[in-house]
Amino acid sequence: MFEQTAIRLLEGAFICESTAPEAFRWLNSEHAQAEVGEYLGKLGRKLTMTPNRLAYYATWARVGKGEQTEIKKVFAHIKQTIRPVMHFLSLCMESGRQDSAPSPGDLLDYATLLSQVTSNQHFGEMLRAFGTMGKEFAVSDASTMNGMLNKVIVQMERWGYLIAVNREHETYRFTGKLDYYYQVIDFLLENEPITDSAALNQEPEPDQGRLL
Amino acid sequence: MSDSDPVRILLSKLNACSDTIAEAYYQNRIHKTDGNARSIEALRQLRIMSPDIRDAFQLRSNLRQFLNTTLNTNRLFSIGADIGGYFSRLALLVDEHSVAFQQGRDDDCQRYEDETREVISDIADAIEDELIVLSMQVSTRFAAVSTVEEKIRQNRYYYGRTNKLVTLLESFHFSDIDEQLAGHEDLALSFRSLLADRIPAFRESLLSILQTLDQYLFEYREIKERTRRVRAVALHLARNPDWEPKAWDEAAQPAGWLQCASPLALECHPQIDDPQAEDFLSELARTIPASANTRTRSVRPPGRIDLTAGNVVIAPPELPIRRAVRLYFKHARASATGVSARRWWAENPSVVGDTKEHMWLLRVLAEHDNKGKAGMWNLKLDFHRHPHFDGNILIRDVIVSKRLG
Numbered sequence: 092m093f094e095q096t097a098i099r100l101l102e103g104a105f106i107c108e109s110t111a112p113e114a115f116r117w118l119n120s121e122h123a124q125a126e127v128g129e130y131l132g133k134l135g136r137k138l139t140m141t142p143n144r145l146a147y148y149a150t151w152a153r154v155g156k157g158e159q160t161e162i163k164k165v166f167a168h169i170k171q172t173i174r175p176v177m178h179f180l181s182l183c184m185e186s187g188r189q190d191s192a193p194s195p196g197d198l199l200d201y202a203t204l205l206s207q208v209t210s211n212q213h214f215g216e217m218l219r220a221f222g223t224m225g226k227e228f229a230v231s232d233a234s235t236m237n238g239m240l241n242k243v244i245v246q247m248e249r250w251g252y253l254i255a256v257n258r259e260h261e262t263y264r265f266t267g268k269l270d271y272y273y274q275v276i277d278f279l280l281e282n283e284p285i286t287d288s289a290a291l292n293q294e295p296e297p298d299q300g301r302l303l
Numbered sequence: 304m305s306d307s308d309p310v311r312i313l314l315s316k317l318n319a320c321s322d323t324i325a326e327a328y329y330q331n332r333i334h335k336t337d338g339n340a341r342s343i344e345a346l347r348q349l350r351i352m353s354p355d356i357r358d359a360f361q362l363r364s365n366l367r368q369f370l371n372t373t374l375n376t377n378r379l380f381s382i383g384a385d386i387g388g389y390f391s392r393l394a395l396l397v398d399e400h401s402v403a404f405q406q407g408r409d410d411d412c413q414r415y416e417d418e419t420r421e422v423i424s425d426i427a428d429a430i431e432d433e434l435i436v437l438s439m440q441v442s443t444r445f446a447a448v449s450t451v452e453e454k455i456r457q458n459r460y461y462y463g464r465t466n467k468l469v470t471l472l473e474s475f476h477f478s479d480i481d482e483q484l485a486g487h488e489d490l491a492l493s494f495r496s497l498l499a500d501r502i503p504a505f506r507e508s509l510l511s512i513l514q515t516l517d518q519y520l521f522e523y524r525e526i527k528e529r530t531r532r533v534r535a536v537a538l539h540l541a542r543n544p545d546w547e548p549k550a551w552d553e554a555a556q557p558a559g560w561l562q563c564a565s566p567l568a569l570e571c572h573p574q575i576d577d578p579q580a581e582d583f584l585s586e587l588a589r590t591i592p593a594s595a596n597t598r599t600r601s602v603r604p605p606g607r608i609d610l611t612a613g614n615v616v617i618a619p620p621e622l623p624i625r626r627a628v629r630l631y632f633k634h635a636r637a638s639a640t641g642v643s644a645r646r647w648w649a650e651n652p653s654v655v656g657d658t659k660e661h662m663w664l665l666r667v668l669a670e671h672d673n674k675g676k677a678g679m680w681n682l683k684l685d686f687h688r689h690p691h692f693d694g695n696i697l698i699r700d701v702i703v704s705k706r707l708g
Contacts, residue, residue, distance in 0.1 A: 103566025136564045143525075149563040159552075161565040166552035169561075174540055181537045184530075191451045191526045192533040212520070273529055274560050276536050279548055285539045 106148035109268025146267025203263035332359040364425040641704030
């Protein structure tokens, strides 16, 4: 298990219950974490968990001048993907009439989503808006919802936020990388002047009571 | 209404066990006998009867209450009461029983004993049912409702309900009911085996459910908070199409999420001079086609004719049964007097392997049907006619011999 886990981490993968269940469960043990951490340490990396411990990934052990270029690349990727991913999450929430943001491990049914964007004009418009978010979403025939949705799903899969559970039935699952994305969102909310947050003040939080 | 209507099916099953139900209702318990064993088992499967002490069985509270209501007897005292009510009633009955016993009122004593036993089983049944409901709700994460808001509400409700039950069991644990029942062997045994001994297990299960509900509540609040944050950012992005995050990559100490290590492109090559890997690599090499999607064409030199051997045909190993049949017919074909198939089977266990005798006989007959005309043998059946089915024969043996002429 060590070998495949270490290789996946070095290749930049996020290891979670959806993408590599066995490796994820193995990494949950302290012994495995120490073993992998020691190995990664020799290569200038360390094992890191997402805030809710839903995925493992490799980060730099030390950040020096040599790593600055790589950090810029990561940031450029985040800048490029933050808007389409957020738009996709909004589409999933609105079309599914859910009052909660997707969580790692949640299932996504392609056929259901397609029928919703096809039957509802608003969701159709939301899907078309992906076309303005980058050339990776461009489709030759913009009139077909199927082609557009397929492009979006493929892109989310490529960025590591979705994984196909059953290709035949076109069922997907949100991965643990979504926890990383939410970490980025939390950081931006805390550090950027995002003032249009009417939703943040919608209702007062009830008393936590004895729970906390 | 069809025959598969579940209500009808249930009622017909109850009807079939009506004597047992009536006896258990009037006597408060029923002992298992050869005559009612099937009915008791059927009723237990339907969750209508539960075990009592000393190999006896009793009706579960739900059916007993239904019968009490329907028949409007004087047992109609606790309809709709909750578990707390049952506990209060138990304490009251035990007190009343004690007074009646001291005053020598035997009839009342008997009545209180029956009612006490009934309440004890009611409590055990009710807690068990409550545990089933709670476990189901918890394991499905309140699947009946879809929104987080509603799940939180349900979570709170079941948390309160479970907590109340735990408190009730804890306070009951310190009551002196067991001491009061100490003088009445049957009642004390009922109380101990049906309730007191099970209370720690009930309590553990309830505490475990409470813990899970606590965890769920925490998770639901997290999900709710996260959703609010996601909505806030989505709204911000929608209202500010040109918005971009600040240059966080230029910070002296970049945030943790920026420190993702760049992926390494890993490529491995086998060490071909390692003798240990030779077998594996040669095996692998054999499976790789000489050239993908191309057809090699060999040109015959002029004036020569190629005499290639062609592909080597690898014959699959012969099946043991086929081999046994072949050997039997080979042996029998050479015999003028004939060889009995059954005897040959008995004499050659190593050849026929684990083939059963009747299967062997059928296989010999099948071989004759398939190759009998071309085969150089004669087949004779040892049979007698079936006593009941005209035209059918019962084959005892098959004798194969050399074909004459």
